[in-house]
Amino acid sequence: MTRLSNYLLPTEKEAPADAEAVSHRLMVRAGLVRQLGAGMWTYLPAGWRVHRRVEQIIREEMDAIGCHEMLMPVLQPAELWRTSGRYAIEELFKLQDRRGAEMVLAMSHEEALTFHMAREVRSYRDLPLMLYHFQVKERDEPRPRAGILRTREFIMKDAYSFDRDEESLAISYDAQTRAYDRIFDRSGLEWYSVESDVGMMGGFGAHEYMAPCAAGENDVALSGAGYAANVEVAAATPQPVVGMPGPLESPEAVETPGAQTIAEVTGQLGVPAGALIKALPILVADEEPLLVLVRGDHRLNEIKLANALGRPVRAAGEDELERLFRAPAGFIGPVGSHVPVLADEALKGQTGMVAGANDPERHLRGVEPGRDFEPRWADVRTVEAGDTCPAGAEIRIEPAIEVANIFKLGTRYSEPLGATYLDEGGNEQLVWMGSYGIGPARIAAAAVEQFADGQGISWPRAIAPFDIELVTLGKEGEEARQVADRLYEELAAEGAEVLYDDRDINPGGKFADAELLGCPLRLTVGKRGIESGEAEVQIRRGQRKSALALDGAAKAAVELWRGLP
RNA sequence: CGGGGCGUGGCGCAGCCUGGUAGCGCACCUGCUUUGGGAGCAGGGCGUCGCUGGUUCAAAUCCAGUCGCCCCGACCA
Numbered sequence: 001m002t003r004l005s006n007y008l009l010p011t012e013k014e015a016p017a018d019a020e021a022v023s024h025r026l027m028v029r030a031g032l033v034r035q036l037g038a039g040m041w042t043y044l045p046a047g048w049r050v051h052r053r054v055e056q057i058i059r060e061e062m063d064a065i066g067c068h069e070m071l072m073p074v075l076q077p078a079e080l081w082r083t084s085g086r087y088a089i090e091e092l093f094k095l096q097d098r099r100g101a102e103m104v105l106a107m108s109h110e111e112a113l114t115f116h117m118a119r120e121v122r123s124y125r126d127l128p129l130m131l132y133h134f135q136v137k138e139r140d141e142p143r144p145r146a147g148i149l150r151t152r153e154f155i156m157k158d159a160y161s162f163d164r165d166e167e168s169l170a171i172s173y174d175a176q177t178r179a180y181d182r183i184f185d186r187s188g189l190e191w192y193s194v195e196s197d198v199g200m201m202g203g204f205g206a207h208e209y210m211a212p213c214a215a216g217e218n219d220v221a222l223s224g225a226g227y228a229a230n231v232e233v234a235a236a237t238p239q240p241v242v243g244m245p246g247p248l249e250s251p252e253a254v255e256t257p258g259a260q261t262i263a264e265v266t267g268q269l270g271v272p273a274g275a276l277i278k279a280l281p282i283l284v285a286d287e288e289p290l291l292v293l294v295r296g297d298h299r300l301n302e303i304k305l306a307n308a309l310g311r312p313v314r315a316a317g318e319d320e321l322e323r324l325f326r327a328p329a330g331f332i333g334p335v336g337s338h339v340p341v342l343a344d345e346a347l348k349g350q351t352g353m354v355a356g357a358n359d360p361e362r363h364l365r366g367v368e369p370g371r372d373f374e375p376r377w378a379d380v381r382t383v384e385a386g387d388t389c390p391a392g393a394e395i396r397i398e399p400a401i402e403v404a405n406i407f408k409l410g411t412r413y414s415e416p417l418g419a420t421y422l423d424e425g426g427n428e429q430l431v432w433m434g435s436y437g438i439g440p441a442r443i444a445a446a447a448v449e450q451f452a453d454g455q456g457i458s459w460p461r462a463i464a465p466f467d468i469e470l471v472t473l474g475k476e477g478e479e480a481r482q483v484a485d486r487l488y489e490e491l492a493a494e495g496a497e498v499l500y501d502d503r504d505i506n507p508g509g510k511f512a513d514a515e516l517l518g519c520p521l522r523l524t525v526g527k528r529g530i531e532s533g534e535a536e537v538q539i540r541r542g543q544r545k546s547a548l549a550l551d552g553a554a555k556a557a558v559e560l561w562r563g564l565p
Numbered sequence: 566c567g568g569g570g571c572g573u574g575g576c577g578c579a580g581c582c583u584g585g586u587a588g589c590g591c592a593c594c595u596g597c598u599u600u601g602g603g604a605g606c607a608g609g610g611c612g613u614c615g616c617u618g619g620u621u622c623a624a625a626u627c628c629a630g631u632c633g634c635c636c637c638g639a640c641c642a
Contacts, residue, residue, distance in 0.1 A: 013591065013603075014577050018570095018635040038634065089642065108642080142566080142640055150641090217641090412642095473601060508602035526601055536601085 001488075002466070004501040009046050010034075011513050021215035023448040024147030026457050030516045032465070039144025039152035046465040046499075046517065047444075051155070053463045054440040055134055057186050058157050061179040067130035067159050072112045074136050078102035080111045084416050091139045105138035110413045110435060113160050117431060118419040124164050127421060127431065128172055132159035134440075146215050148441045149401065159436040164423070169408060169432040173205070176406055176436045184209060187443055188460020188565055189403070190450055194220055194228040196405060197303050209404035209438075211446035216399035221383045225391035232303045235379050236387035236395050238295070238346045241274030247351035248366025251335055256363045260331065262296050265363060269354060273297040277347065277355040277367065279332045281316040281325050284309055289316065289324040293334055293343040293369070294381050296354075301382040305342075308378040331356045334373045335364055343375035401446045404438040448518075451541065457518030458541045461564045466499040468557060469519040471510045473526035483550065484525040487535065490554035491523075496561065515540065520564045523548075523557055539564065 008031070015025035016035075027033045032047030043051055059069065078094065081087040081104050087094075093105035106112065113131060121127060137156045144150050161172035177193075184191040189211050196208040208230060210220055221227065221234035229235070259265045266273050276296025282305070284290050290313075294300050306313045316324065326338045333356030334341045347353070353367045369375055387395045414420070414431040423429050444463065451458040461467065470488055474480025481502070491498045499519060501510050507526070514522045524536040534547040537557055541564070548556045 010575085012576055016635095017577065020636070035634090086642070091641070110642090139641085143636095143638095145636085407642095471601095475600085506600065506602080506604060508600095508604080510603090511601080512603050524601075528601065 001492075002497075002499050004499060005503050007046075007499075008044055009513075009517070010044070011516055019147065021146035021149060021445075021449070022213075022452050023149065023215060023445040026448050026452055026516070027147055027445070030457055030518070032517075033148060035147075039141055039150070041148050041151055049465040050444045050459070050463055051440050053465075054187065054443045055155075055157070057462065058183055058438055058440065059134075061183045061186075062132050062157070062159060065130070065175045065179045067132050067161075067176075067179070069133060070131055071133045072106075072109050072135060074106050074138060076104055076106050076112060078104050080104075080115060080417075084111045084114075084413055086111070091141060093138045093140050106135075107137050107139045108156070108435075108437070109133070109135065109158055110160065110409070110433075111417065114413040114417040114419050114431075114433070117162055118414075118417050121162065121419065121421050121431065124421055124423050124429075127162055127164045128168055129162040130159060130172060130175075131162075132157060132436075147445065149215060149445050150217065151441070154439060154441055157438040157440065161434040161436070162419070163432045163434075164421070164429065165432055166410070169410070169434055173406065173408055173434050176434065177207070180209060180404060180406060180436070180438070183438070184211075184403070184443075186462055187447070188462050189443060189446055191403065192220075192222075192228050194230050195233055196230045197232045197307070205408040207406050208402050209406075210400035211403050211443070211450065212398050212400040213446055213449035214399060215445075215449050216401045218400050218402050219397050220400045221387075221389075221395050221397050223389035223391065223393040223395050225389055225393035227389035227391060227393065227395070229383075231383055231397060232301070233307070234383040234395075236383045236389050238298065238381070239384075239386050239388075241272055241295070241297070243272045244275050244350075245271050245352040245354075245365065247368065251355075251364040251367045251372050253357055253359075253362045254365055255361060257361050259363070265354065266296070269363070269365070271354055271365075275352065275354055277334065277353050277369075279334060279356055281321050281332060282313050283316045283320060283324075284313050285311045286314070289320070289339040291325065291332065291334060291337050291339050291341045292380060293341060293347055293375065295344065295346045295350075298344065298346060298384075299382040300344075301380055304382075305378070305380040308342075308380055331358060331360050331363075333358050333364060333367075334369070334375065335367060337373065341373055341375040342380070343369050343377055344381045345377055345379045346381055347375075348377060401442055401449070403442045403446055404436075406436045407434060409433040409435050451518075455512075455543070456516035459518045459520060461520040461561060464519050465517065466519045467496045467561055468521045468523055469499045469501060469514045469517065471501045471507075471514060471522060471524045473507050473510075473524065475504055478527075479530055480525050480527050483530055487523065487525060487550075487553060491557065494554050494558040496554075496558050515543075521557060521561050523553070541565070 010031040012029045015029050019025040034042045095103050134157050141152050163169040191211050193207045193209050196206045219231040221229050256268050259268050273296040278294050278296050280292045282290045282292045347369045351368045354365045355367045357364045385397045411430040419431040420428045448457050472484030488500050522538040533550050535553045537548050538545045
């Protein structure tokens with residue numbers, strides 16, 4: 001029995017001054033969560049109920065595809081992470097025990113589970129396997145933010161698949177995909193899955209599940225034709241440049257004294273930014289200079305560049321510019337470059353372009369890639385709103401929270417940790433792995449973001465802290481109290497999870513708190529309704545009110561609840 | 566890692582520039598009234614002013630250091 005008079009639900013009229021994100025403000029105000037430190041959050045009872053409901057949906061769908069729940073430690077030997085090659089990660093918390101033995105706090109559990117699989121799996125007959133757990137992850141985030149959206153400690157459902165080969169991995173991956181689709185459909189979120197970056201550490205296929213909302217940390221490129229990709233990897237046809245200058249027989253120097261930025265050059269020469277070649281000095285693997293070219297109105301996408309090269313990249317520093325590129329900052333250009341040149345596909349076939357002349361006083365115009373210099377070509381620019389997707393529809397870009405990701409790991413962990421099996425022919429083979437994560441807290445936060453209104457939270461019914469909030473306007477001993485007490489029992493008998501506001505405060509305060517907390521249905525029992533034999537029911541989303549006959553009200557309310565989103 | 570901001574009762578803030586023994590709203594407690602949209606009146610409780618050191622007769626206020634928290638960017642296996 002959950003009576004508000006005997007429950008910890010500390011609501012606040014005002015949000016903490018430092019809370020910006022809608023979910024951060026509302027979850028604190030509604031009494032769901034409280035902060036303990038930077039990126040460290042406590043779930044109060046109602047908040048934890050939300051988390052557990054999300055967990056339960058995930059649990060049911062994992063179990064349904066033959067993925068089995070287990071539990072692994074957060075505290076782990078450092079040695080394991082040295083073996084996998086992940087010990088150097090800065091986000092990894094490192095510590096020592098009293099004897100000085102080195103330990104880590106796990107930020108995910110690939111090492112631990114692969115370690116076990118390496119010992120327990122021996123034969124092709126033992127595979128495939130899918131396992132998961134809900135466990136705390138610890139990450140020394142450079143910047144925790146937005147309440148429970150990005151924290152240093154959080155609970156993740158992480159599943160891992162173990163297969164004989166790539167084909168079998170594809171089947172496991174498919175099963176997980178189907179389970180994930182069902183999980184997000186059931187959660188009541190607005191969501192979609194997108195292609196994502198596979199990262200530098202191998203892997204060869206990845207999707208992220210995104211929940212669009214203002215507080216989202218990711219930008220997603222979408223089109224009406226169904227294209228959906230994280231801008232980290234999105235590819236599209238660029239918009240044409242209007243007002244391009246005509247071609248020239250050969251590049252021609254023009255005086256552009258001191259013009260260092262795109263704006264200054266376009267201003268002095270009277271050409272659109274898209275007519276310029278932006279030259280970016282890049283260091284590949286911290287040592288090799290590379291001049292990367294993008295159209296003047298485009299932005300370089302370092303992730304796409306790193307993926308195209310298969311090696312990490314970073315912008316060159318000022319001293320490295322002089323030393324390795326032998327060119328002055330701001331005036332660098334591809335014609336006569338001292339270092340290799342890589343050009344973005346958007347520059348292919350372009351004529352009449354303006355490029356730096358490696359000279360502070362002038363630029364070159366009439367430049368043609370392929371004629372005046374020979375670059376390596378790759379798609380390395382950041383997609384923009386208004387570009388065209390591969391199916392021909394216009395791209396829009398919107399922020400979204402990454403609520404889950406699925407990833408084909410391949411043999412990234414089985415190899416260093418020695419997870420192998422013997423095939424039918426008695427040959428030792430590496431196990432093929434996949435990993436599949438979901439952040440329940442992010443699902444909760446995304447739901448708050450997506451469905452909040454001026455009054456507060458409006459939970460999808462599947463993950464609300466309670467199904468129904470029952471408000472009585474009667475005090476101890478009054479009829480409205482006795483009728484509500486009875487209704488509470490009837491609702492419970494119907495299987496509803498009910499929060500009963502039996503506090504002795506003004507009606508306005510109860511209504512305001514109920515709308516702030518956002519349970520999908522509110523039932524109100526007051527003197528006025530009793531006289532006409534009715535209880536009032538309000539659907540939180542949209543705040544539509546109607547009357548239910550007190551006789552049979554519980555059944556009717558639960559029926560109504562079933563039809564809600 | 567770069568930039569910016571903030572630490573004064575549970576929450577939101579004022580006071581700091583110009584040093585003189587801490588205040589407002591909400592919340593909380595008691596009583597009476599009120600009871601379908603955050604109610605009224607009266608009374609009351611709660612503060613090492615983040616911490617340490619310095620200047621001074623005197624520090625929330627000035628100086629130095631330090632810790633914590635937030636925001637923007639970078640980063641995010």
